[in-house]
Each structure stands twice: as structure tokens, then as C-alpha cells.
Amino acid sequence: MPFIELKNITKRFGKQTALHGVSAGVAQGEFVCILGPSGCGKTTLLRILAGLESVTEGQVFLRGKDCTYLPPAKRKLGIVFQSYALFPNMTVRGNILFGLQQQKGLSRAAREEKAAEMLRLVDLAEHKHKYPRQLSGGQQQRTALARALALSPDYLLLDEPLSALDAKVRAKLQGEIRAIQRSLGVTTVMVTHDQNEAFSMADRVFVMNQAVIEQMGTPRELYENPVSPFVADFVSEWNPAHFRNMEGAAL
Amino acid sequence: MKNRLRQKFLRVSLPQAFALASCLAAFTATLVLPLFSLLKKAFLDPAGQFVGFANYLQYFKTPTLRASIGHTFFISIVTMAGSVALGFAYAYALTRTRVPGKTFFKYVALLPVFIPTIAHAIGLVYLLGRQGLITRLGLPVALYGPGGIILSELIFTFPQAFLMFYVALEFADGRLYEAAGVMGVGPLRRFFRITLPEVKFTLGSACFVCFTLAFTDFGAPKVIGGSYNVLATDIYKQVSGQFDMNMGAVVGTLLLIPAVLCFLGDRLFTSKNESALNARATKLNIKPSLARDSFFFLLCAAVTLCLLVLVAALCMGALVKFYPYDMNFTWKHFQFNASTGGIGSYFNSLKMSVWTAVLGAAFVFAVAYLLEKTNGLGFLRKYGRLLSVLPLALPGMVIGLSFIFFFNSKQNPLHFIYGSIIILVLSNILHYFSVPFLTASASLKKLDSEFENAAECLGAPRWKTFLRVSVPLCLPAILEIVMYYFVNSMVTVSAVVFLYSADFRIASIALTHMEEAGDISQAAAMSLLILGINLLARLAYEVTARGLRRKSQQKERL
Numbered sequence: 001m002p003f004i005e006l007k008n009i010t011k012r013f014g015k016q017t018a019l020h021g022v023s024a025g026v027a028q029g030e031f032v033c034i035l036g037p038s039g040c041g042k043t044t045l046l047r048i049l050a051g052l053e054s055v056t057e058g059q060v061f062l063r064g065k066d067c068t069y070l071p072p073a074k075r076k077l078g079i080v081f082q083s084y085a086l087f088p089n090m091t092v093r094g095n096i097l098f099g100l101q102q103q104k105g106l107s108r109a110a111r112e113e114k115a116a117e118m119l120r121l122v123d124l125a126e127h128k129h130k131y132p133r134q135l136s137g138g139q140q141q142r143t144a145l146a147r148a149l150a151l152s153p154d155y156l157l158l159d160e161p162l163s164a165l166d167a168k169v170r171a172k173l174q175g176e177i178r179a180i181q182r183s184l185g186v187t188t189v190m191v192t193h194d195q196n197e198a199f200s201m202a203d204r205v206f207v208m209n210q211a212v213i214e215q216m217g218t219p220r221e222l223y224e225n226p227v228s229p230f231v232a233d234f235v236s237e238w239n240p241a242h243f244r245n246m247e248g249a250a251l
Numbered sequence: 252m253k254n255r256l257r258q259k260f261l262r263v264s265l266p267q268a269f270a271l272a273s274c275l276a277a278f279t280a281t282l283v284l285p286l287f288s289l290l291k292k293a294f295l296d297p298a299g300q301f302v303g304f305a306n307y308l309q310y311f312k313t314p315t316l317r318a319s320i321g322h323t324f325f326i327s328i329v330t331m332a333g334s335v336a337l338g339f340a341y342a343y344a345l346t347r348t349r350v351p352g353k354t355f356f357k358y359v360a361l362l363p364v365f366i367p368t369i370a371h372a373i374g375l376v377y378l379l380g381r382q383g384l385i386t387r388l389g390l391p392v393a394l395y396g397p398g399g400i401i402l403s404e405l406i407f408t409f410p411q412a413f414l415m416f417y418v419a420l421e422f423a424d425g426r427l428y429e430a431a432g433v434m435g436v437g438p439l440r441r442f443f444r445i446t447l448p449e450v451k452f453t454l455g456s457a458c459f460v461c462f463t464l465a466f467t468d469f470g471a472p473k474v475i476g477g478s479y480n481v482l483a484t485d486i487y488k489q490v491s492g493q494f495d496m497n498m499g500a501v502v503g504t505l506l507l508i509p510a511v512l513c514f515l516g517d518r519l520f521t522s523k524n525e526s527a528l529n530a531r532a533t534k535l536n537i538k539p540s541l542a543r544d545s546f547f548f549l550l551c552a553a554v555t556l557c558l559l560v561l562v563a564a565l566c567m568g569a570l571v572k573f574y575p576y577d578m579n580f581t582w583k584h585f586q587f588n589a590s591t592g593g594i595g596s597y598f599n600s601l602k603m604s605v606w607t608a609v610l611g612a613a614f615v616f617a618v619a620y621l622l623e624k625t626n627g628l629g630f631l632r633k634y635g636r637l638l639s640v641l642p643l644a645l646p647g648m649v650i651g652l653s654f655i656f657f658f659n660s661k662q663n664p665l666h667f668i669y670g671s672i673i674i675l676v677l678s679n680i681l682h683y684f685s686v687p688f689l690t691a692s693a694s695l696k697k698l699d700s701e702f703e704n705a706a707e708c709l710g711a712p713r714w715k716t717f718l719r720v721s722v723p724l725c726l727p728a729i730l731e732i733v734m735y736y737f738v739n740s741m742v743t744v745s746a747v748v749f750l751y752s753a754d755f756r757i758a759s760i761a762l763t764h765m766e767e768a769g770d771i772s773q774a775a776a777m778s779l780l781i782l783g784i785n786l787l788a789r790l791a792y793e794v795t796a797r798g799l800r801r802k803s804q805q806k807e808r809l
């Protein structure tokens with residue numbers, strides 16, 4: 001049974017259809033990238049997974065239970081927004097603590113301990129007293145990631161987390177995110193419109209086009225058996241060197 | 252069916268819906284219902300019989316009353332044009348040029364806000380009246396009549412226009428201008444293509460605010476209107492002089508003309524300015540330009556000179572024994588006659604203003620937040636937006652009058668607030684609701700809408716996000732709102748003139764009575780006291796605001 005399962009999701013904004021009959025599953029611990037051109041419905045799909053957007057038709061299952069109408073706070077999820085949405089009036093530490101403070105069961109010391117652990121995890125311990133505006137883009141990104149992971153979520157959603165960064169920082173963070181994800185084993189769905197990023201990071205890639213998922217599969221499957229010219233086009237631009245790197249890393 | 256509903260309301264939270272609904276219900280009960288009772292009154296005769304349009308017919312048959320409408324429109328339109336142009340130019344000078352002495356200019360421009368309109372008029376009398384300082388230099392001036400009223404209304408409305416534009420122009424996305432500069436777009440085109448669209452929304456609001464203020468002000472026409480009647484003085488005469496409540500209600504409904512215009516005009520400039528500043532906006536870098544800067548410097552200097560001279564005239568009036576015959580110094584005008592209110596009225600005003608400021612700011616910000624940051628509830632939010640901008644077009648006198656009709660009725664369960672400080676505070680909160688609301692909305696709009704989503708995913712209840720994220724980030728705006736409410740409550744006359752009771756007199760009304768009784772020097776002295784406390788309040792605000800700014804700058808630098 002997949003950990004996250006989407007059944008026939010359709011989402012309309014007025015007359016416009018952002019998602020059309022999307023069905024998909026994500027296994028426990030899997031890293032899935034949603035790949036597609038701008039405006040194809042990636043963010044909408046992610047927000048539906050988070051419960052931030054209602055569906056017009058269809059159902060969302062989490063751990064086999066129908067959670068279509070479950071509010072975000074009850075889903076045990078972590079999310080990193082495209083704009084990061086770090087609270088500007090709180091330090092890095094404050095941002096990470098914010099979610100922890102909602103957990104009634106945790107003692108003060110336990111919260112502090114968890115925050116410190118997160119800071120170490122994303123390597124921001126020496127920047128913990130800085131405010132978001134004093135951080136570089138990459139540091140902001142890692143803060144957002146730490147904040148999302150602090151509550152030990154069941155699944156993690158990332159909306160183009162690296163799109164605002166330059167190539168070098170990007171490459172470094174791609175590796176870091178993947179490493180953190182592996183070490184925690186957290187089920188992750190990441191949105192991107194960069195095929196290299198998707199193919200080098202993901203266990204499986206969902207290629208989206210105009211409100212539907214065109215193909216789902218491992219990078220190798222997509223590369224070897226693209227089902228449509230659209231997917232083939234995406235794959236052809238991809239540099240297989242990354243592919244080998246990935247497999248090497250996986251071994 | 253159940254699913255259909257859940258789809259629709261998945262993103263609607265019950266507590267938020269409840270909070271919004273109760274705010275709007277309170278708003279409706281204290282603003283909309285009173286307006287209806289005013290409307291009803293206009294169609295009844297004094298005995299309470301329905302008479303259709305008879306009151307209106309009678310009104311339009313009386314030539315002096317009829318003339319007031321034309322007069323009022325004339326005054327308002329001229330004032331609006333003048334103030335908006337001047338306010339924009341002045342705000343532009345202070346935000347987008349390199350004029351020296353910006354801080355000084357900014358504060359002087361605010362001076363008129365700190366004193367009641369009657370005091371502007373009294374100041375003008377000292378300067379341009381028959382025995383005025385400037386008149387005695389041999390200048391032929393026609394102060395009493397439309398000229399004087401317009402001058403006084405300009406002084407009154409200019410700071411409002413200036414402030415609105417200042418807020419709008421203060422935050423500029425430097426990147427837009429840099430990008431335009433790189434693309435070779437000239438300064439004039441940049442002005443029309445970037446600057447003006449940025450303030451389009453403000454321009455519309457400023458026009459309506461100035462128009463309405465001038466349309467409904469009663470202080471200036473009362474003192475220097477002479478025989479030039481306007482609607483606001485008519486209503487005062489009908490209600491306070493002749494106790495003709497029905498005719499008062501008729502004039503009251505006529506004062507609603509701007510409200511109706513506003514409602515129609517709303518189609519033209521709906522608040523769809525979603526182009527909120529994004530987090531990566533950079534500071535605007537202004538290049539020096541001698542021609543531009545000297546032009547704007549002269550403009551600012553001329554305006555400030557006029558305002559300072561006006562205040563100086565009030566000081567002179569308050570501090571000399573018997574202008575213009577005995578010019579020796581005295582404090583005696585600060586010993587107010589008990590018959591016109593005495594010093595007690597001043598302390599009452601303080602009390603009322605503090606309550607208005609605290610409760611008003613809390614209410615405004617809560618309403619703005621609920622309207623800006625809740626999901627769904629389309630209908631409620633539309634209604635809320637309409638209610639929130641409604642007071643912008645409601646003259647204080649109409650609010651005051653409708654409060655009398657509504658709360659003075661014995662059946663009303665809130666009858667007990669009639670004649671107490673509560674009704675004064677309530678009328679002030681509603682009367683001055685819109686501008687703080689726009690301030691709050693604008694500052695909330697600038698916050699990333701994902702903050703709420705992020706906090707929600709972290710499991711924080713909405714009220715916690717409100718208190719820990721939105722309030723701290725909007726603190727400067729909230730302080731500004733507190734400030735605005737305090738100052739306006741100190742100087743307001745129009746709404747409270749019908750609502751104060753003999754047991755609880757307030758300073759701005761005392762001023763009216765002093766002027767009526769011919770105690771002009773005491774009126775000038777009272778104006779100075781009001782000015783003093785408002786300046787003090789402003790100072791306190793500035794110090795706090797500066798502290799906040801320094802703190803957030805430290806966050807940026809470090």
C-alpha cells in the first residue's frame with residue numbers, strides 16, 4: 001500500500017482546470033520529484049497534498065486512510081514553500097522552535113534539544129541567532145528545511161526549494177537535501193521544473209504536462225521508455241552523466 | 252452533498268468564520284442600523300407620521316437651504332483638487348527627491364492634523380480677518396465666505412492627502428526603477444509608468460477622503476463662512492438651533508451624497524492592487540537633480556511657512572491680553588470660563604481619546620486581518636470590505652445624528668450608553684475607521700500570504716500566528732493607527748457635537764462654544780493645549796517607532 005495515494009484528483013479554479021484526473025502513489029520513504037513546465041499544476045498538486053487547497057473531485061489517501069478533507073495541521077507534514085515563508089521577526093532558532101512550541105507534550109528542554117539537533121542537521125548552528133534577512137539564499141533555504149523537519153513529519157513537501165539559488169549552491173544543496181532525506185527516511189515529494197535536478201535526486205519522477213501526469217517512473221525508465229514525445233523531449237535535454245552519478249551514489 | 256459542502260469549506264475554519272461574523276455583526280448593529288433610523292426620520296414629520304418626500308420638498312423650496320448644496324459641492328471640489336495636488340507633490344518631494352530637511356517638512360505638514368478645524372479658522376481670522384495681522388499690512392482679502400472656507404479646508408485636508416501619498420510612495424521597489432533605468436526609460440515615463448500606477452489606488456482614496464472631509468466639515472464654515480451656508484452648518488442649525496430633527500435628517504441624507512458617489516466610483520478603482528511588495532524589493536536609490544530638488548524645496552518651504560505662521564497666530568491670540576489693542580503678554584486666557592466647558596473638558600477629551608485609540612486600533616486590526624487573511628467566506632468578506640470603507644464616506648455629523656435617533660430610543664437595549672463616554676468612543680471608532688483600516692490592510696497585504704499556511708502546517712492555531720507573526724510585523728502600522736485615532740478624537744467636532752452630554756463635555760466642543768460666546772482668545776488657548784498634547788503623543792509615537800525601526804535594521808545588518 002502506497003504511503004500517499006491520489007485517486008482521480010481534479011482541481012478547477014473557476015473555469016480553469018489545474019489538475020485533471022490525477023492518480024498516483026508515493027511509497028514510504030520514497031523521494032518523488034514532480035517535474036513539468038510552468039503552469040502545469042505542480043504547485044496545486046503539492047498544496048492538495050498539504051491540505052492547503054481543496055479538491056474539486058477525487059480523494060487523497062494517507063497511510064491508506066481517506067484524508068481528503070483533513071486540515072494541514074493534522075496531517076503530520078513538513079512543507080517548504082517556494083518563497084520559504086520564514087517568519088522575518090524570528091531568528092533561525094525562533095523559526096525552528098515555532099512549530100515545536102505547538103507540541104504540548106514536549107518539555108522546554110526537549111524542544112531546545114530538538115531545535116539544536118535540527119540546526120546541526122542543516123549545519124546552521126553558528127547562525128542560529130540571525131534573522132532571515134541576514135542569511136544567504138542557501139541558508140534561508142536550509143532554515144526552511146529545518147523548520148519543516150523539526151516536527152518529525154511523516155512526509156515532506158518541497159515546492160521548487162532551489163529555484164531561487166545559483167547553480168553552485170544548488171548542486172551542493174541537492175546533495176544535502178537528498179542526504180538528509182535518506183538519513184531520516186522521510187517520504188518526500190519535491191516540485192521542480194529542472195529535469196537535471198529531478199533526475200539526479202529522485203527515486204521516481206512524475207512528469208506533468210497541462211494538468212495531467214504524463215508518465216511516472218524511475219529516471220532510467222523514463223530515459224529508456226518515454227511514453228510520449230513530450231516526455232522524450234524532456235529526457236533528451238538531460239545529461240546522462242548525472243544519471244550515472246546517481247546510481248554510483250546509490251550503491 | 253456533504254462532500255460538496257466540505258469541498259467548499261475545507262479551507263474555512265470555524266473560529267475564524269465566527270470571529271469575522273461577530274465583528275461584522277457588531278459593525279452592522281452600531282453603524283448600519285443607526286443609518287437606517289436616520290433615513291427613516293427623514294420621511295417622518297415631527298409627530299412621527301410618514302410624510303413621504305414632504306420634508307425634502309420643503310427643503311428644496313427654501314432657497315437658502317437649496318443654495319447650500321451648490322456651495323458645498325463647490326467648496327469640496329476645489330478643496331479636493333487643491334489638496335490632492337499639493338499633498339501628492341509634497342509627499343513626492345519627501346520620498347522621491349533629495350530635498351534637504353525632510354524630517355522637518357514632514358512634521359510641519361502634520362501640524363493642522365493636531366488642532367480642530369475651528370482652530371484653523373480662528374488662526375485665519377487672526378491673520379486675514381478684519382483686524383488680522385496680514386490684513387493690517389494693507390492687503391485686501393475676502394476671508395469671510397467661500398475663499399476663507401476653501402483656504403481653511405485646504406489646511407485641514409492637505410495633511411490627510413499628504414499622509415496617504417507619503418505612505419504609498421514611501422515604499423518603492425528600487426528594482427523596478429533600476430530595471431527601467433537600464434532599459435533606457437526616461438524619468439518622465441518612469442513617473443507615469445511606475446510611480447503613478449503605484450499610487451493609483453491611493454489617488455482615488457485621497458480624492459474621496461478630501462472631498463468628503465471638505466463636504467462635511469463644519470468648523471471652518473461656522474467661523475468664517477459668514478452668510479455662505481453649507482450643508483454642515485445647516486444641519487447644525489436645524490438640530491441644535493431649531494430642534495427640527497426631521498429636517499436635520501433630511502440634510503443628513505444629503506450629506507451622504509459622497510457616500511453614494513463613492514459607492515459608484517468604487518467600480519472604477521476597486522482595491523485590486525495586489526502588486527504587494529515582495530520580500531526581495533530593494534531600496535530606491537534617488538539620484539540628485541538640482542532643478543527637481545530646488546523646485547520641490549521651494550514648494551515645501553512655502554507650505555510649511557504658511558502652516559507655521561498659522562500656528563504662530565494662534566499662539567499670539569492665546570498669549571496677548573486683548574488683540575489688537577493690548578498686546579501685553581498674559582496667561583489669563585488659559586483660565587477657561589466654566590460656562591463653556593472649563594479645563595475639565597480637556598481631561599475628558601484625553602480620556603475619550605485614549606479609549607478610542609486603544610479599542611479602535613484593536614478592532615480595526617482584527618477586522619483587517621480577518622478580511623485579509625481568512626480563506627473562503629466570499630460573501631462575508633465582500634460585505635466586510637464594503638462596511639470598512641463606508642465610514643470613509645460618512646460625515647461625522649451623519650454618524651452623530653443617526654446615533655441620536657438610534658440609541659436615544661427607549662426600546663434600544665444599548666440605550667444606557669447614550670450620553671456617556673461610551674457612545675463618544677464608539678462614534679469615534681466608527682467615524683475614523685476607514686483610514687486605519689486601509690493602513691492595516693496595506694501592511695497586512697505586504698506580508699507573504701504563505702506565512703499563515705506555513706504556520707498552519709506547523710500546527711499553530713490561527714490566533715497564535717496572528718499574535719506572534721502578523722502583529723509584530725505590523726507593529727509600525729498598529730502604532731500609526733493608535734496615533735491616528737488619538738489625534739483625531741482629540742480634535743473631532745462633527746460626530747460628537749450631537750452626542751456629548753452636559754456631564755461629559757469635551758475640549759473640541761468647548762472650543763466651539765468659546766467661539767460662539769466670543770471668547771476667541773480662550774479658544775486659541777484651548778487649541779494650543781490640544782496641539783500640545785497631540786504633539787506629545789506624536790513624539791511618543793516617533794520615539795517608539797524609531798526604536799522598532801532600529802531593531803529591525805539591526806536584524807538586517809549584523
Ligand SMILES: Nc1ncnc2c1ncn2[C@@H]1O[C@H](COP(=O)(O)OP(=O)(O)OP(=O)(O)O)[C@@H](O)[C@H]1O
Nearest residue numbers: 013016017018037038039040041042043044045193
Ligand atoms: N488560486 C488560484 N486561482 C486561480 N487559478 C489558479 C490558482 N492557483 C493556480 N491557478 C492556476 O492553475 C494552474 C496551475 O498552477 P500551479 O501554480 O499549480 O502551476 P505550477 O506548475 O506550480 O507552475 P510554476 O512552475 O510556474 O510554479 C495555473 O494556470 C494557474 O494560473
Ligand SMILES: [Mg+2]
Nearest residue numbers: 042043044082
Ligand atoms: Mg509553482
